[in-house]
Amino acid sequence: MVSCPDNDIINIGEYLRDIDLAGKTVLVTGGAGFLGSWVCDALMYKGARVLCVDNLSSGAEENIAHLRGKDGFQFIKHDITQPLQPDLKLDLVIHMASRASPFEFERFPEEIIQANTQGTLIALGIAREFGATFLFASSSEVYGDPSLVPTPESFAGNIDPTKMRSCYSVSKRCGEAYVAAFRRQYGLDARVARIFNTYGPRMRADGIYGRAVPRFISQALRGNDITVFGQGRQTRSFCYVTDQVAGLLRLATSPGAEGEVVNIGNDTEITILETAEMIKRLTGSQSQLAFYPLPEDDPIRRCPDIGKARRLLGWEPRVGLEEGLRKTIAWFDGAVQ
Numbered sequence: 001m002v003s004c005p006d007n008d009i010i011n012i013g014e015y016l017r018d019i020d021l022a023g024k025t026v027l028v029t030g031g032a033g034f035l036g037s038w039v040c041d042a043l044m045y046k047g048a049r050v051l052c053v054d055n056l057s058s059g060a061e062e063n064i065a066h067l068r069g070k071d072g073f074q075f076i077k078h079d080i081t082q083p084l085q086p087d088l089k090l091d092l093v094i095h096m097a098s099r100a101s102p103f104e105f106e107r108f109p110e111e112i113i114q115a116n117t118q119g120t121l122i123a124l125g126i127a128r129e130f131g132a133t134f135l136f137a138s139s140s141e142v143y144g145d146p147s148l149v150p151t152p153e154s155f156a157g158n159i160d161p162t163k164m165r166s167c168y169s170v171s172k173r174c175g176e177a178y179v180a181a182f183r184r185q186y187g188l189d190a191r192v193a194r195i196f197n198t199y200g201p202r203m204r205a206d207g208i209y210g211r212a213v214p215r216f217i218s219q220a221l222r223g224n225d226i227t228v229f230g231q232g233r234q235t236r237s238f239c240y241v242t243d244q245v246a247g248l249l250r251l252a253t254s255p256g257a258e259g260e261v262v263n264i265g266n267d268t269e270i271t272i273l274e275t276a277e278m279i280k281r282l283t284g285s286q287s288q289l290a291f292y293p294l295p296e297d298d299p300i301r302r303c304p305d306i307g308k309a310r311r312l313l314g315w316e317p318r319v320g321l322e323e324g325l326r327k328t329i330a331w332f333d334g335a336v337q
């Protein structure tokens, strides 16, 4: 059972207190994944009906097992790169279907490109058919290795399209271009969230090339070496999942955010080495840090400028890194044993 902590869902509900989702019908692609399942939880908590579509490639049925059978929740196992004809009238389409972990960039590049290009096109077509609002889960990776940090939405990006991460970063850019095209050509209310590193319960650890926070936690809990790339001087800014989901749903529903592109993330920057040391301390682990070569296109710094989200959505992160890590460690401790 990988249900998330009830008080976390209540916290998201609290953050969305002024937003009315009761009776709305929402399609969530990638809804059985880490972020998607939290989005489904929050929508159900707010009284929306949810159509969750997922091909279960990197997601897991257990993430939504507690929602199956609940009134208003429907799951369809489906690959969103293939046509889909929902039989419910939709108010909102949230397109989150895409593998997103570094180890998958190497193993499944074609699938990733397809999910963010053809999958986005199909999801946009569904939104257009119903006149629904559209939200695309884009990524900080669209900035590549930015020369401006904290990075604002106006930064155009710095990416070599032939590198390993480019299947992800460039296809997210193409997805954003589709969104802009549907906005201009059809007047669709289509919005883009540029999501920065987010962590929390239900993340997969994924071995040595998995995402840093779940990898460090599972290594620390098992007493294995904590694997740090390079000297660990590269930075990230980690957002706890409840803050991310609240930001995404505020962006999807706020009046005045029509057609906007908004960074959603935490703007506290920390090095990977400091993160590994903090996790070692919080888990009380005896693990050693082990240093591996830095992957060739690992970004040196990642930190969002979230001024636009603050102004437009009345949103900013509320959960500090140590608090979020404690919750995540507690969840992993239950799941890993």
Ligand SMILES: NC(=O)c1ccc[n+]([C@@H]2O[C@H](COP(=O)([O-])OP(=O)(O)OC[C@H]3O[C@@H](n4cnc5c(N)ncnc54)[C@H](O)[C@@H]3O)[C@@H](O)[C@H]2O)c1
Binding pocket: 029, 030, 031, 032, 033, 034, 035, 036, 053, 054, 055, 056, 057, 058, 059, 060, 078, 079, 080, 081, 095, 096, 097, 098, 099, 100, 101, 114, 115, 119, 137, 138, 139, 140, 194, 195, 196, 197, 198, 199
């Ligand atoms: N977690 C983060 O830090 C982060 C950062 C930036 C962007 N994002 C974006 O948020 C979204 C969700 O990411 P996540 O971290 O939850 O990853 P995840 O791998 O846990 O979730 C992705 C979900 O999409 C499903 N999926 C993949 N391809 C599909 C397809 N063709 N058809 C249907 N379903 C498909 C997977 O089975 C999975 O359930 C992704 O679009 C990702 O790019 C996440």
